[in-house]
Amino acid sequence: MSLTILNALVAVVAAIAFAALNAAYLVWAERRGAGRIQRRPGPNVNGPLGLLQPPCDGVKLMAKQLMIPGGADKALFMVAPVLAMAPAIMSFVTIPFSDTIVAHSMNIGVLMIFAFASLGGMAILFAGWGSRNKYGVMASVRAVSQNISYEVPMLITVITVVMMTGTMDLKGLVAAQAGGFWNWNLMPSLSSPLMPVSFLIFFICALAETNRAPFDLGEAESELVAGFHTEYGSMGFGLFFMGEYANIVIGASLITILFLGGWDCPLGLFPGVWWFLFKIYVLIFSFIWIRWTFPRTTIYGLLNLSWKILIPISLFNLLLTAGLLKVF
Amino acid sequence: MGAYFSEIFLGLKSLVIGLIITFKEFFKPVVTVPYPYKTIKMSEKYRGHIELIEDEEGNPKCISCGACQRACPSGCISLASKSVEYEAMVKGEMKTKKKKVLTKYDLNFTTCSLCGQCVENCNFGAVTFSKDYNLASDRKEDFHFDLLKRLKERNS
């Protein structure tokens, strides 16, 4: 009895440690990647290859003075960064890294992850409203409408995949795609010929849900100074930052599990946790690549993309898959 | 209906072209020079702050006429000189003559705009631009140059 509690505790702590380490070192990867795309080195002064940059940044952020603007709603102001970071880290508990490595597997894993992701939208609203700053309110209003609009096509696509597989358990979703890349959900199959389109829709929605460019209106640096985290210095800003990167890792893991076969090897030979990690990091590289190439969309362009393009296409795909599943 | 899909398709194509360009730039070498581990050679005509030029004996060529001081738009040059008597052969007999010797030549670099009027208006070629660019400090006094002292330090 106590051994299983100990097991569970170790597993949860390990998941949280993986999340935190990733969030910290993804900053390093993004800055180096952005630097190379822009033909400059990126951080290379602190430590070899700049690897000590995240700890130095963390120490700097913790040493800064925590300022709360006068007249701000103290409770909301302090809760918002924690609310941004905590659900992202909690979602790591369900994600299976391989056949045997999972902190706590649930049979409604997908639902749980999306439930936690919706809490992130609330954090943005608290941050913007609680800072008593017009720029913050405008940015958080934009970000919340963006979050809500892009959850819909994401969930419709997930329903399509779950319908094809028949289970909401993350391990079951991966097991249904075992055996080489022709079995992955990415490939069009008889019961669902538009699967690559679904993959693209889910990819775009993941970019939009995590507030990454080209959909980063919430933190539009050149228009609204810093968006919803204008008034946050020191660790509040640090928590928002790390929460965003943890969300990115979760987004990449979800794409891998739902469409790219999880820990499956492309040729079906040696499945394992290294394939899972390789796929996540390729996807994260593409997130970074896209961020540093494209400018920002406008708010109505963003909402038009979701409501007028993504939702009709994903609904059509859902109906098509439902119909074809009955036949094949 | 056709316009709807063609817009989506052409839009995606332009995005992919942009991604390919940045991907190619990812593999090109880095342009930044890692200063201060490596420095770049300054061009010959680079304009740093002015310096005095000396003649063959090591004395400054400046005869303290004040043309540079009058020409400067910002008033950053200040000179002082003293009269000195010396003996010279004139028509076969020794006579005492007077000449001016430079005692102070200060440049206040905090107001200098590097326009070059001082260098151009000097008829004796006594000042020129230096190549000093590494001038960072946190005290104003470091930028009040005593050019006569710098000349002596360069010669010794």
Next chain:
Amino acid sequence: MSGPIHIRSDETFTLNVGPQHPATHGVLRVKMEMDGEYIVKAETVLGYIHRMHELMGENRTYPQVLPNLSRLDYLGALGYTHGHVLAVERAAGIEVPERAEYIRAITVELNRIASHLFWFGAFVMDLGGFTPLMYAIEDREHILDLLEAVTGSRLTYCYYRFGGLYNDVDDDFIAATKAVIPRLRKSLKKYDALVTGNIIFEKRLKDIGPISAEMCRKYGATGPVARGSGIDFDVRKNEPYSVYPEFDFDVPVYHECDSLARYKVRMDEMEQSLRIIEQGIEKLPDGPIMPKKKPKLIKPPKGDYYQAVETARGSFGIRIVSDGTKNAYRFKLRSPTYSNMHMFDEACVGMMIMDALAMMGSLDLVIPEIDR
């Protein structure tokens, strides 16, 4: 979805796009009354960087004012110095040798390309794409290296003198310029593919920020802003000065009046400047760079002299009223961005703030030039 809408004016709040803001390219304050994200009224407040250049022109002799002109618009400094030098030469009746005029034209066009490259990078950065800024600055470094080898400075050149130039150019400069031109052409093609053709960028700028030709005439706008609205006016062609009649180049004019048109005008202008530089290098004559008889003290006869030049931002005019002494009596600078910027107040009513700031970027404001 981007045209003006009917707004109830009792539910507005005031947003201060203050002097410290990443988007305003200098110290510009815009007091905006907003209804949600739509602008109801905007008022630009200037004067945060007024440095009294016109008064300095009255208190100093003519050669002593030369460094001031570069500090007006530091990105396109040589164009402004050119205007000043031409005005004083017209006033004092100084002849300029031909080689000096050709070198002046070549360096002004190089500076125009450098200014447009920096505008391009900063504009796309305003819209959210950070990478083209780095590419543009790297290209600009090559031009600045060329100009540093000749003049000695990289940003605030004090290179022209009354009657000619300070330094001569040598063969190294000519060879290096010939090497830079194909490199810049390749970069312009890269920017076309990366930025101009991008659908996100196009949706950001097409039909955004319309400024009609009548509004341009009302406010006296010149330069790429007016040429993006269909007004075909370029001081180099309509009121020719210096050695420009000898060059064969086009003036790009677009009639759509939106931000994308103004963007395209500037990108095409860079290509035309490259043409001028090529022709200048071909036709460069030999000879002196300063006239033989140069007056020691410049005291123009009494009168009122005006000279307009085409800088990267529009038509810059300089008016010198002389009363026969060695200081000017009145030294008036007509800054092109002052007229261009006030169109923002009227044109941005009813737009969303993102589009208004995109329009402000396309007007190419450099605030120190407005406040002088």
